[in-house]
Amino acid sequence: MKTYTITQIKDALAEIKNENDPVILQLQSDSRKGVQTLLNRWKSEKEKEREELERYRRMLVHENRLRRQGFEWICGIDEAGRGPLAGPVVAAAVILTEEAEIPGLDDSKKLSEAKRLQLFDRIHEDAKAIGVGIISAEDIDKYNIYEAVKKAMKQAVSELAFQPDFLLVDAMRINAPYPQESIIKGDANSISIAAASIIAKVTRDRLMVEYDQKYPEYGFAIHKGYGTKSHLDALKKCGPCPIHRQSFAPVQAARK
Template structure:
C-alpha cells in the first residue's frame, strides 16, 4: 500500500475489518506517522470487535442448550420501564435467526442511546419474528407494576407472527403454555433476551419522546419518566398528567 496516500489508507482501514498478511506487513513497515496511527486505531477496533464476537458466542449458550433439546424457535423476552414515575411499561419478545451475528448485544441499560438505536435496527433485520407489548400508566395503577410487566410480556408474545416453542425470560415466569426458562440478569447472559431488552427500551424511549410533545414541560424526552430532580420539580409546578403513575411514591403521597 506504499503507493496510497495516508488519507486513502485511513479510509481503507475505516471500511475494512480484515487485511491480508501482505497488506498488514506493508502497513507495519510504512514509516509514515499517519499510517502508523491509523493502523493502531484499526488494530484496537479489530481487537474490540473480536471480543464482542466472542461474547456473542458465549451469550448463545442457553439458546444452544435448548436447541440440543429440540427447541427451534426460542424467544427472548424482557421489559423496560418498571421504575419510572410516568409512561407505560413496554415488553418485547424476539426470535433471532439461527445464523444471526450481532456483536455488541447486551443489557440495554449498559449501552448508549446511539448504540441502542443501531442495534435496534440490526435486531429488526436479523429477527425471525418479534413482538412488542405495551401496558399504560393507568393500568399499571390498577394492577400494579409487576402484573403490568407480566401482561406486557404476554402481549409481546401474542404479537409475534411466528409463535415460539420455548421462552427465555428475564427474571419472570409467564402464564403461557409454552416451555420457558427464567434467567436472573438474563439480558446480560442471553442474546435473545438482550435483543428483547433493546427493542423494549428503544420503543419505550420513542414513546416518551412523543409524550413530551403531548405533555410539554415535564421533560419526558430527557428523563423518560424517571424520578429525576427536574421531573419532580416539574410535577410541583404543573401537577401530574394522565401519564403519571399515581400509585408510585412520591406521587402516591
C-alpha cells in the same frame, strides 16, 4: 515496494479485515508516524470487534443449549419502564433465527441511544418474529407494577406472528402455554433477551417522546418518566398528569 500516501492507507484500511493482509505487513515496517498511528488505530478497532464477537458467542450459551435439546424457535422476553413515575411499561418478545449474528447486543441500559437505535433496526431486519406488549400507567395502578410487567410480557408473546417453542424470560416467569426459563440478568447473558430489551427500550422511549408533545411541562422526552430532579420539581410545580402512575409514592406526594 510501493509507497502509499496517508490518504491511500486510510482508504485501504477501511476495507482490510485480515491482519495477514500484505498491505498490513508492509505498513508495519513503514516508519512514518502517521502511518503507525493509523495502523495502531486499525488494530485497536479489530481487537474490539474480536472481543465483541467473543462476548456475543458467550451470550449464545442458553440458545445453543436449548437447540441441542431440540428447541428451534427460542423467544427472548424483557421489559422496559418498570421504575419510572410516568408512562407505560413495555415488554418485547423476540425470536432470532439460528443464523442471525448481531454483535453488539447487550442490556439496553448499557448502550448509547445511537447504538440502541442501530441495533433496533438490525433486530427488525434479522428477527423471525417480534411482539410488543404495552400496559398503561392506569393499569399499572390497577394491577401493581409486578403484575403489569407480566401482563405486558404475555401480551408481547401473543403479538408474535410466529409461534415460539421455548421462552427465555428476564428474571421472571409468565403464564404462557410454552416451556420457559427465567434467566437472572438475562439481558446481559442471552442474545434473545438482549434483543428484546432493546426493542422494549426504544419502543418505550419513542412513546415518551410522543407524550412530551402532549405534556411538555414535565420533560418526558429527556428523562422518559424516571424520577430525576427535574421531573420531581415539575411534579411539585404542576402536579401529576394523566400518564403519571398515581400509586407510586412520589406521585402521591405531589397530589397532597
